Amino acid sequence: MRVLLMTYGSRGDVEPMVGLAVQLRALGSEVRVCAPPDFAELLDGVGVPLVPIGRPVRPTVKGAVTGTAPLPAEGLSQRAAALAAATYDAVAAAAEGCDAVVATGLIPAGAGARAVAEKLGIPYVWVAFFPSYLPSPHHPPQAWPGRPLPPEVTDNRVLWNLNSENVNGLFGEAINTHRASIGLPPVDNVLDHVLADRPWLAADPNLGPWLEPADLDVVQTGAWIRPDERPLPAGVEAFLDAGAPPVYVGFGSMPMRDSDGVARAVIEAVRAQGRRVLVSRGWADLGLIDDQDDCFAVGEVNQQALFRRVAAVVHHGGAGTTTTAARAGAPQVVVPQMADQPYWASRVAALGIGAAHDGPAPTTGSLSAALETALAPETRARATAVAATIRTDGTRVAATLLLAAVNRESPPVPA
Template identity: 80%
Template structure:
């Protein structure tokens, strides 16, 4: 069997697909990956052939952060049309000989993947990495920057109906114009068309549960965790061994508008707690503020190994970082920026495994307060208790489910 995996988004969108790819290959399947060119090195390290999609996501994200005004719907619709068209051709070529397509990431790209699967008559699966991306009466949809919902509307179903209208306004014409050009019928509800009525949820059931009853028949597999057995760099090992466990500070593949102000606030807050700081550069290019030996900067490292050796993890609240820290039993301070990150901040606080920072712009004072909560013995004990409940087999569950479904030519996929 041969499976095509498409992930158009940041590193947090791509890494779980790598976890699934590894499990699929262990079961004897071939895997083809479609992702932005930013992740060629990551995929090459696992021997996964990459079909690059579009331009650098890092550049696109940095432009969105530094932009002063949200783009008008007409501009977004035009970009969506370009993305659908640009994604369809390489994905269609890569899908030749494939038995199924699994997609996630930006909605226009996933829409192109579904069109490829329909055109070829092969099954299609959409996967979300956090529950609130999927329609449910138990939570509202994500709020699009610059496009707030009416303040007097609070019913979740009504909010999801508004979300349907908004996504049709932004992406409907682009998706349906392209579908018509390749002889496919139009989709009345572009969001539900992409998600299907049986999407998969690759999130841990303890950290990100799917609440019932719900309208969608969601298949929750557990988080898809990329295997990482890399040793930590020697200089990082030396820093870890030279003193008490440090506080890790990193924002992953999130650019930040005032990155050095954030770094300064974080380092000062960590020092205020009498701790050493370990700063991850990431896409924000965080840097140390001085040359004192209580701080150390790192690039790309094995977080699965590192987080077991830190006092706490200060991060943006991506699904992958939240899950990795939770598995390691490390207390967390989540400073959410956008998308799913407020959800994960809320879950960390609700579970008692850390603190949710109020808003995306930390100060020394606000981070100090959050760290005081995260660094208590009670929070560490709770984090270590929850760590024992977090599953590590989500990718294996999904891989077996996928291959079994292909063999049966039936649910849980949409053909």
Template identity: 65%
Template sequence: MRLLLSTLGSRGDVEPLVALAVQLRALGAEVRVAAPPDEEFAQRLAGVGVPLVPVGPPMRAMMAGTGGPSPEDLPALAAGVLAAQFGVVGAAAEDCDVLVAAGLMQVAARSVAEKLGIRYVYASYCPIMLPSPHHPPLTLPDRPSTSDVTENRELWDPDGKGFNELFGQALNAQRLAIGLPPVGNVRDHVITDTPWMAADPVLAPWLEPTDLGVTQTGAWLVPDDRPLPAELRAFLDAGTPPVFVSFGSGRAPEGAARVAIEAIRAHGHRALIARGWADLDLIDDGGDCFVVGEANHQALLTRVSAVVHHGGAGTTTAAARAGVPQVVIPQSVDQPYWAARVADLGIGAAHADPNPTTESLKAALATALAPETRDRATAVAGTIRTDGAAVAAKLLLDTATQNGRPASA
């Protein structure tokens, strides 16, 4: 059995596919991953014996830019992305039996699978990325205001129209070129009626009833047994557990390191700063702070007193699994959802403003560092599933020749 796993995004989009690829290989399948050509993605996949099929621009360079494309440039950009996907993903999937697409930017993937006559599975990492009467769609800057609409089902209509306006013409031109009929609803075409949800059911439950037949497998996590760097271990051993600050592979607020260190010091705690793609660094040479690059988060998070982060699905799930309290400072996309879930579950605090001050972060840390929050985080940790990737891999192989929804997850 051969499978192509495809995504377009940052580390948080690629890492779940690494986990799924590991489980598929353990079951005897051949796997390749189509993802952006960043060197760290290639190294990460090579480390688990999975080849990278590079597609699209490097994401780290794109994230380092000062702003996104203008609305006028978006149609041409969308057409370019689609052309690359049809070419690269189409070629990579030619000898495959299954194509798994993760994320709404995988607009060409279903058409590729349709042309090749192979099974197609769409996977989402967060419930609010799928249409539902239980939540509104994401608010995107290029979409018209719907402030006069309050019913969730109605709010999803302009969301679908926005996808059609951005991708419809380019997608249907590509489909026509390969002998496929046009599609009328791009978003629903991409996600299908039976998408998969690669998110933990306690941390991110899919609420029923809806019009979709969603299979929730649990988050796709890969075990990590890498030792922590010696200098980091020495810092951890030298004092009480620090507060860990990470904005992952996204942008960080202006002055994030300074604000975080000052707020952490105000609570009498040490600070551990992840350099990340935002290239955060220390603000002085105080011995109570340390900056770290790439490290095993599964090992690291068990040794910190709290985590301050951006609210990516992967970081939120990793912290919840480790039982460590969180302060989530959401920056964009689905991150406000994860912040709200952390607060609702009582395992940390949601910082409303994406640009914290020392005082506002100090207040949020007071909630996270409270004994009752630690107790609640410990309790919730015991409910987080760790078998999501294994469940998904078995379902993929068991249902590889079917077109319907798997019976269970």
């Protein structure tokens, strides 16, 4: 079996696809990945070829968040058209001889990937990494920039209908213009078209459950976790061995408008709890604020190994980081910035495995208060209990389902 995996987004959109790629390859399948050029090193590290799509993501996101660089001059509709076309071209070139396409990421990219599957007549699957991305009567959609949802409307089904109208307004013309250029008919509902009839949810059923009853037929596979056997760097090992378990602080692929101020706030908050600090630089470019030996800065590191050895994890609330910390039994403080992160913050708090910070801008005081909750013995005990429930077979379930789809079978929904 040959499979094409497509994603256009940040590290949190790419990492799960890498996990699925590793599993598929272990089962004897040939895998190709289409993703932003930022992640060539990540794919190269597992021996999976990258077919790059479009512009690098990191400079665009960082410039937009920090104000250091403007967004491209063309409008959103033009950028959507360019992304749909670029995705189609990249996927079409890479999908020759493939038996299925699995896609995620930005809506125009998903439309481009589905167009390739249509032209080739092969199965197409859309995957979401958090429940609130998918239409449901149990949660509202996220608002699109410049198109706020009416605050007086509380019926989630009505809000999702409005969301579909917004998606059509933002991307419909661009996507249908591209479809016409390659000989495909127009689509009336862009969101339904990209999600397809039976989207997958690659999130842990205990950490991020799909709630029934629902109007959408969703298959929850469990989170897609990439096995990581890399040893921790010698400097990190030495720091861990030099004292009590530190608090890890990192915001992944989230840039920060005031990274120096955020670094000072979080380090002072951790010190106020009498703890050492392990700072992850990430896309926020966090650094140390002085040369005291109770702090250590790290770059890319094996979080699966590291989180088992820390007192708590302070992070942005991406699906991957939340799942990795939960699986390690590490208490969490989630400082949500955007997208799915408020959802994961709410789940961490609801499960009693940490604290949800109020808002995206931590201060020494606000973070210190959240850390008091996370570092309490009862939170550690609850995190340990929840860790035992986190499933690790998500990629195997997904690979089995994909093989069945290629073979035109109808496998049962996993328990």
